[in-house]
Amino acid sequence: MSEKQKMMSGELYNPLNKSLVEARHACRLLLKELNNTCQTQPKARADILKKLFGQTGKRLYIESDFRCDYGFNIKVGENFFANFNCVILDAAQVTIGRDCMLAPQVGIYTATHPLDPQQRARGAEFARPVTLGDNCWVGGMAVINPGVTLGNNVVVASGAVVTKSFGDNVVIGGNPARVMKVIEPGS
Structure with missing residues (x-):
């Protein structure tokens, strides 16, 4: 099994492997x-993002500076x-649904x-995937840790450290994040 395959499957891998170093360089x-x-x-920026990311919708926009691994x-x-200064460490899959917003300095970490x-x-x-459902809003300086899945319509308060998964329609905040409020859709 290659180091990339190990990385993608959640096993221990060597990040200094030549092919992984080359992928990070690209x-x-x-x-x-x-x-x-x-x-x-904005069109030129979107075109670059469409080359960079594994999959995108038609409409996307990221402010500079943006950083990711692969x-x-x-x-x-x-x-x-x-928004500005977001970091996504994508050694594993990061899946973000439609109509999602990340505030400044959000960190999403799989590694x-x-x-x-x-x-x-x-x-x-090693790495664990992160998933954000549709209509999520992640507040400034929040951190989403490896292996976390957030449901649809989740709001993450500024500065939250999300260490576990949460279902749909909640506001979460704190360190570690916990449910602060249930969202009643349409109210």
Whole structure:
């Protein structure tokens, strides 16, 4: 099994593997192009994102600076928006539904490290996918940790640290995040 296959399947992998380093380098080149393209050129920016991401809707917009590891593991639905300085570490699949918004400095992390200090010292990593349902809004400086799934219509309060999954129609916040309010759709 290749290191990329190990990474994609959630097993321990070596991030310094040549093919993974090359994939991150190719991603950095596209990110440099994106981050150096003026916000007054939304079509050019969207075209770069469509090359970078594994899947997009027709309408998407991300403010600079944006950072990710690979890009090809990110899938966003129609009408996606991310504000300034967002980071998506996409060693595993990151799936974001339609009509989702990320506020400034949101971090979505799939990459993680073993608890065992010897494995960690050898540089081993593993990754867990992250999924956000439709109509999610993630507040500024919130962090979504590896393996988290959020349902539809979830609002994540600013500064929240989301360490576990939540279902539909809730406002979550705090560290660790917990349900602060249930959303009654249409009310």
